[in-house]
Amino acid sequence: MEAINEMIFLAGLLLLLAILAGRISSRLGAPLLLVFLGLGMLAGEDGPGGIHFGDFKLAYLFGSTALAVILFDGGLRTHTDTFRLARWPALSLATAGVLITAVVTGALVCLVMGVGWKEGFLVGSIIASTDAAAVFFLLNLRGLALRGRVSATLEVESGLNDPMAVLLTLLAVTILISPAGVEPLHLLLELIQQMVGGVIFGVAAGYALVWLVNRLDLADGLYPILALSFSLFVFGGAQAAGASGFLAVYLAGLILGNRPHKADRLIRRFHDGLAWLAQIGLFVMLGLLVTPSLLGPYLLSGTLVALGLMLVARPLAVFASLLPFRFTLTELTYISWVGLRGAVPIVLAAIPVLAGVPNAQAYFAVAFVVVLLSLLIQGWTVGPSARLLGLLAPPQPEPPSRADVDLPDGSGQLAVFTVARDSEAAKRGRGKLIIPESVQLLALIQNGRPVRPEDAHRLQPGDTVLAMGDGSALAVMDRLFGRKVDTFDEDRPAGDFQIQGDMPAMAVGGMYGFDAGDDPTQTLSDLIRRRLGHDPSLGDRVRVGEMELIVVSLKAGEAEVVGIDLTPPATGWAGFRQQLQAYGTRIRRRLSKPRHRQEAGGD
Numbered sequence: 258m259e260a261i262n263e264m265i266f267l268a269g270l271l272l273l274l275a276i277l278a279g280r281i282s283s284r285l286g287a288p289l290l291l292v293f294l295g296l297g298m299l300a301g302e303d304g305p306g307g308i309h310f311g312d313f314k315l316a317y318l319f320g321s322t323a324l325a326v327i328l329f330d331g332g333l334r335t336h337t338d339t340f341r342l343a344r345w346p347a348l349s350l351a352t353a354g355v356l357i358t359a360v361v362t363g364a365l366v367c368l369v370m371g372v373g374w375k376e377g378f379l380v381g382s383i384i385a386s387t388d389a390a391a392v393f394f395l396l397n398l399r400g401l402a403l404r405g406r407v408s409a410t411l412e413v414e415s416g417l418n419d420p421m422a423v424l425l426t427l428l429a430v431t432i433l434i435s436p437a438g439v440e441p442l443h444l445l446l447e448l449i450q451q452m453v454g455g456v457i458f459g460v461a462a463g464y465a466l467v468w469l470v471n472r473l474d475l476a477d478g479l480y481p482i483l484a485l486s487f488s489l490f491v492f493g494g495a496q497a498a499g500a501s502g503f504l505a506v507y508l509a510g511l512i513l514g515n516r517p518h519k520a521d522r523l524i525r526r527f528h529d530g531l532a533w534l535a536q537i538g539l540f541v542m543l544g545l546l547v548t549p550s551l552l553g554p555y556l557l558s559g560t561l562v563a564l565g566l567m568l569v570a571r572p573l574a575v576f577a578s579l580l581p582f583r584f585t586l587t588e589l590t591y592i593s594w595v596g597l598r599g600a601v602p603i604v605l606a607a608i609p610v611l612a613g614v615p616n617a618q619a620y621f622a623v624a625f626v627v628v629l630l631s632l633l634i635q636g637w638t639v640g641p642s643a644r645l646l647g648l649l650a651p652p653q654p655e656p657p658s659r660a661d662v663d664l665p666d667g668s669g670q671l672a673v674f675t676v677a678r679d680s681e682a683a684k685r686g687r688g689k690l691i692i693p694e695s696v697q698l699l700a701l702i703q704n705g706r707p708v709r710p711e712d713a714h715r716l717q718p719g720d721t722v723l724a725m726g727d728g729s730a731l732a733v734m735d736r737l738f739g740r741k742v743d744t745f746d747e748d749r750p751a752g753d754f755q756i757q758g759d760m761p762a763m764a765v766g767g768m769y770g771f772d773a774g775d776d777p778t779q780t781l782s783d784l785i786r787r788r789l790g791h792d793p794s795l796g797d798r799v800r801v802g803e804m805e806l807i808v809v810s811l812k813a814g815e816a817e818v819v820g821i822d823l824t825p826p827a828t829g830w831a832g833f834r835q836q837l838q839a840y841g842t843r844i845r846r847r848l849s850k851p852r853h854r855q856e857a858g859g860d
């Protein structure tokens with residue numbers, strides 16, 4: 258009984274310390290996941306905590322469950338437009354990219370560790386996939402605004418590539434412990450079963466869960482529990498049937514998050530907190546699982562493998578997989594660099610240990626070193642590298658203070674907005690606001706008193722607006738009531754000035770001296786789409802003459818506002834040097850600001 262109480266106390270203490278340490282580290286710019294991992298190592302056998310934990314079976318069970326929760330939450334937060342924009346590039350990375358990474362990294366492991374090709378392929382397969390937990394959190398935690406297609410590709414790839422990594426790892430383990438080996442045809446059929454089965458399970462489960470939420474009359478607190486239990490049921494059922502549970506649970510979350518139902522806000526808020534809990538618990542547990550004193554013999558080999566993965570294997574896989582999709586050189590470079598490794602490789606490294614593969618502990622140690630360096634080097638540079646390569650998207654309006662109530666029949670939501678200062682609503686009269694037809698303004702509170710919406714000529718900061726509509730239409734209202742941000746910042750992601758995307762391209766071309774074709778009906782948005790060769794996304798740039806057109810904001814898949822950059826950065830090596838010099842100048846300016854304030858105060 259005493260031991261159980263101590264375990265509960267230690268679990269609560271570790272979670273509390275993880276949250277507090279994460280709060281402190283975010284101010285220093287340190288990757289949160291690295292902090293959670295380090296905290297687990299400090300609490301482990303070699304650290305001050307002295308906790309002994311070496312149960313790989315329990316670690317694999319908890320790790321798989323936590324990853325299922327994180328992937329389901331990632332699907333909930335992925336918009337269908339984002340998935341549609343990046344599905345084919347992400348699928349290419351999740352299949353061919355993972356295979357190329359495993360093969361190239363496996364060859365590097367053979368050279369560095371002096372092992373055979375079978376062992377090298379095993380280690381390469383373990384660390385071949387990017388980690389959904391790391392990518393979702395590091396790209397979204399600080400509100401990093403990347404170009405839409407780049408961000409979408411990284412996020413969707415991390416949600417889709419686990420099945421291939423799991424399959425390759427199981428294949429490598431089978432080759433090592435089975436004298437008969439594996440037939441290529443059997444491998445191909447198993448891959449098809451994993452992918453197709455995961456899609457079928459995920460899509461069916463997603464629609465079934467939407468139907469259940471809308472049909473069952475439950476207490477509010479039970480709807481998130483229903484979603485959680487159903488997602489774990491789907492994950493386990495798909496895995497038991499030989500399909501990919503990781504892919505199934507991600508797609509189930511994607512469908513639930515993009516279909517109308519009456520418990521949308523309840524489920525999102527619950528799973529956001531639950532994903533944080535899974536993330537903290539997962540990385541703290543993985544830190545407990547490793548014994549730092551035993552990593553010494555593998556630090557050099559693990560470091561060399563990590564550098565080879567970051568600088569050789571991942572770039573080769575990205576450039577080969579994304580060659581048909583018309584990404585720019587800077588975009589390919591960034592996608593190559595942000596190939597974050599996290600919990601997935603460590604969880605997969607437990608498979609050969611459980612299977613009794615010789616020297617499995619050594620492969621686990623190498624995988625851990627690779628993850629540690631990936632979080633330390635790549636995780637710390639996610640934001641700076643985006644600025645260095647000029648891949649920041651134009652800033653969007655900050656969302657206003659908003660509370661939502663789901664309508665019982667699932668037909669829409671009631672939303673309570675608070676008008677922010679410097680918002681579009683505060684600057685314009687109410688009659689000048691473009692409000693979606695599906696949104697109905699129900700009430701307005703000004704100076705603490707209710708006012709009929711038709712009687713209000715202006716909206717003031719702090720006013721409360723009650724509106725009813727569907728989720729997508731209410732998201733448009735966020736832009737009206739949210740605080741506008743300055744698009745003319747030092748990174749210049751929105752160019753020198755902005756114009757409307759529905760302006761005739763010929764007229765704008767004649768004004769600024771670039772060839773826009775001879776079609777008088779073609780708009781700037783049409784021109785951007787034609788030059789890109791795909792649907793425009795936030796932050797896309799198109800070169801026209803001596804300037805660039807930038808997608809500043811989107812509406813219904815079209816470029817609503819277009820920025821014009823009169824002096825765009827150079828491309829290639831010259832452009833990289835230019836960005837590097839500009840980034841260094843910005844860093845020096847930021848470092849000099851506190852000193853100036855102190856000098857002023859001293860006078």
